[in-house]
Amino acid sequence: MKTLEPILREHPFFEGLEPSYLALIVGCASNVVFKAGDVLFRDGEEANLFYLIRHGRLALELTSERGPFTMLTIGDGEILGWSWIIPPYHWHFSARAVEDTRAITLDGNCLRAKCEEDHHLGYELLKRFARILEDRLRATQLQLLDVYCPYPGEKR
Amino acid sequence: MSPGPCESPMRPQPYVVRGVRRETHDVFTLELEPAGDAAPLAFGPGQFTMLYAFGMGEVPISISGDPAGNTMLVHTIRAVGTVTRALERCRKGDVLGVRGPFGTCWPVDEAAGKDVVLAAGGIGLAPLRSVMYRLLARRERYGRIALLYGTRTPEDIVYRDELEEWRGRLDLNVQVTVDRAGSDWRGNVGAVTTLLPRAEFDPANTVAMFCGPEVMMRFTMLALMKRGLQAEQMYLSMERNMKCGIGLCGHCQLGPFFICKDGPVFPYDRVKWLFGREEI
Ligand SMILES: Cc1cc2nc3c(=O)[nH]c(=O)nc-3n(C[C@H](O)[C@H](O)[C@H](O)COP(=O)(O)OP(=O)(O)OC[C@H]3O[C@@H](n4cnc5c(N)ncnc54)[C@H](O)[C@@H]3O)c2cc1C
Ligand code: FES
Numbered sequence: 001m002k003t004l005e006p007i008l009r010e011h012p013f014f015e016g017l018e019p020s021y022l023a024l025i026v027g028c029a030s031n032v033v034f035k036a037g038d039v040l041f042r043d044g045e046e047a048n049l050f051y052l053i054r055h056g057r058l059a060l061e062l063t064s065e066r067g068p069f070t071m072l073t074i075g076d077g078e079i080l081g082w083s084w085i086i087p088p089y090h091w092h093f094s095a096r097a098v099e100d101t102r103a104i105t106l107d108g109n110c111l112r113a114k115c116e117e118d119h120h121l122g123y124e125l126l127k128r129f130a131r132i133l134e135d136r137l138r139a140t141q142l143q144l145l146d147v148y149c150p151y152p153g154e155k156r
Numbered sequence: 157m158s159p160g161p162c163e164s165p166m167r168p169q170p171y172v173v174r175g176v177r178r179e180t181h182d183v184f185t186l187e188l189e190p191a192g193d194a195a196p197l198a199f200g201p202g203q204f205t206m207l208y209a210f211g212m213g214e215v216p217i218s219i220s221g222d223p224a225g226n227t228m229l230v231h232t233i234r235a236v237g238t239v240t241r242a243l244e245r246c247r248k249g250d251v252l253g254v255r256g257p258f259g260t261c262w263p264v265d266e267a268a269g270k271d272v273v274l275a276a277g278g279i280g281l282a283p284l285r286s287v288m289y290r291l292l293a294r295r296e297r298y299g300r301i302a303l304l305y306g307t308r309t310p311e312d313i314v315y316r317d318e319l320e321e322w323r324g325r326l327d328l329n330v331q332v333t334v335d336r337a338g339s340d341w342r343g344n345v346g347a348v349t350t351l352l353p354r355a356e357f358d359p360a361n362t363v364a365m366f367c368g369p370e371v372m373m374r375f376t377m378l379a380l381m382k383r384g385l386q387a388e389q390m391y392l393s394m395e396r397n398m399k400c401g402i403g404l405c406g407h408c409q410l411g412p413f414f415i416c417k418d419g420p421v422f423p424y425d426r427v428k429w430l431f432g433r434e435e436i
Contacts, residue, residue, distance in 0.1 A: 073343075138347075150236045
């Protein structure tokens with residue numbers, strides 16, 4: 001059977017990770033495909049996965065009384081989901097495929113067990129997720145500033 | 157060297173409006189031709205003119221046309237206040253005053269042999285469009301070219317036709333994102349920094365140019381530094397209120413610089429200590 005290891009190795013998220021760790025992680029990985037419009041998961045559901053996007057585009061949505069609102073779209077080479085590391089492991093938004101999307105899922109239970117056994121692996125993964133968290137936080141701050149609005153206080 | 161104004165830099169030259177194009181609900185593009193048999197304006201990408209709506213006032217506006225195009229002077233303007241709204245009311249055949257071109261240029265020649273990343277926010281795409289024309293005219297001189305453009309909503313996207321044409325090219329990476337969108341929008345949502353992971357470039361051999369609100373440029377520069385770019389590889393265009401446009405009145409002063417003369421395009425390492433500081 002063809003292993004997913006070469007795909008994981010080429011994904012930017014795992015750049016520079018020791019090959020022995022990749023070999024461990026690949027045991028938690030599976031290939032998935034979504035059609036445009038498919039819902040990957042919904043806000044509040046249990047989060048026991050994260051996704052490495054290979055090709056395609058996903059929308060991360062929050063739903064309020066006014067309906068669904070897209071906060072962010074993510075695409076090739078990006079990562080979706082860190083709720084699998086943070087108890088109580090629930091999604092805080094929904095994810096929907098905007099285009100046909102190919103991804104790798106990594107099983108959170110499986111990874112957590114491996115990280116508990118080997119804290120160096122856990123630290124390597126946490127460093128990578130911390131970077132993504134920081135990037136997303138900064139991007140959200142910029143988005144919230146509404147910097148392209150020439151008329152402060154305007155609602156359009 | 158940046159082209160300079162041809163005649164007395166303080167005397168507006170008459171230009172006739174030859175074309176008006178609506179880009180979005182508050183942004184429009186004017187095509188201007190020198191009145192009479194005056195020569196067309198030679199300019200470099202990044203330079204600006206002082207546009208005078210007679211009886212209303214004068215504002216600095218970047219030149220957004222093709223530096224090699226030798227007829228029309230092109231400006232894309234967002235109507236935000238007194239003068240820009242007066243300019244919005246211009247119709248074909250109207251006459252405006254033009255002084256310039258003024259200011260420094262984007263480092264298009266210095267970028268030869270390198271990858272180029274352009275990051276534009278909102279109306280900041282206007283001066284970077286001149287850069288795109290220059291890069292595309294000599295495409296073979298450059299490595300990978302990425303244009304990353306962020307704006308407020310899908311309705312605020314300027315130069316739509318051109319962006320779509322450029323996106324269709326195999327030798328360009330053109331990405332557009334919006335801060336907010338309805339569910340009918342099929343494109344990207346998120347700040348312009350979220351496009352950076354999708355741009356491929358060699359951090360050691362890249363020149364990056366930014367134009368947009370200062371906070372957007374600051375966030376983008378920090379994100380690029382994380383990807384390994386150094387301050388001296390990055391250039392940005394600064395904005396301040398202007399009057400004379402030629403370094404006389406001090407209106408556009410920022411620390412030791414006059415934006416109209418020392419800028420508007422600066423290497424980031426020259427101005428980084430001033431960046432994001434309120435008290436200057
Ligand atoms: C070098 C340079 C190049 C520029 N290039 C362009 C360009 O290509 N296209 C373009 O549309 N503008 C450009 N600008 C900005 C433009 O000069 C200003 O928008 C213009 O001076 C506003 O004049 P006004 O009389 O219409 O507005 P004012 O009556 O002076 O201002 C009205 C309101 O608009 C706000 N305002 C003023 N300027 C801006 C601004 N830049 N952004 C958001 N709100 C503002 C003011 O705070 C005020 O609340 C450039 C500025 C500089 C310094
Ligand atoms: S506008 Fe007068 S010094 Fe710059």
